[in-house]
Amino acid sequence: MKFRIYALLWVALVGLLAGCRKDKNENGNEYESSRQAWSNFRNTSGNSYRYMATTASWTGFGTETTITVTAGKVTERKYVLFEINGGTGQRTDRETWTETGAAIGSHEAGEPAITLDEVYSKAKNEWLKKRDNAEIYFEAKNNGMISMAGYREKECVDDCFIGIKIGLIQKL
Helix, strand or coil: CHHHHHHHHHHHHHHHHHHCCCCCECCHHHHHHHHHHHHHHHHHCCCCEEEEEEEECCCCEEEEEEEEEECCEEEEEEEEEEEECCCCCCEEEEEEEEEEHHHCCCCCCCCCCCCHHHHHHHHHHHHCECCCCEEEEEECCECCECCEEEEEECCCCCCCCEEEEEEEEEEC
């Protein structure tokens, strides 16, 4: 009987210590699970998909950048700058454009024309690195795939998020 109790305590202690292991970034396990969900999606979609990155400001302005990837190559980038009326909630588009072919990347506004493989790489190597002066954020609400990765410096007050927010990932 004593052996069973000690064995259970040993297993519990090892499990507790294993749970305390720090990863390279603050969200290592969640990131890796999301990366695997992305890999599965990429394989089942033939690496052809679209995703929409969004921004929002306390001033009422926001953006949507939709990146289309066909067979692993960016083939289109669409952008919308909009304003939300604080009183009515009405959305008014202020600027829209679409880039294709050689014109992709010709506008300065919008998220960069990169694939989700590149987004995951930037998340791991830039946005999710531990920083003493910042809070790190990672979410995977797109069927387990990345929906937010980035950080916010603690001293910053308005529109401080550096990273990406993705509201939509879908197969073509």
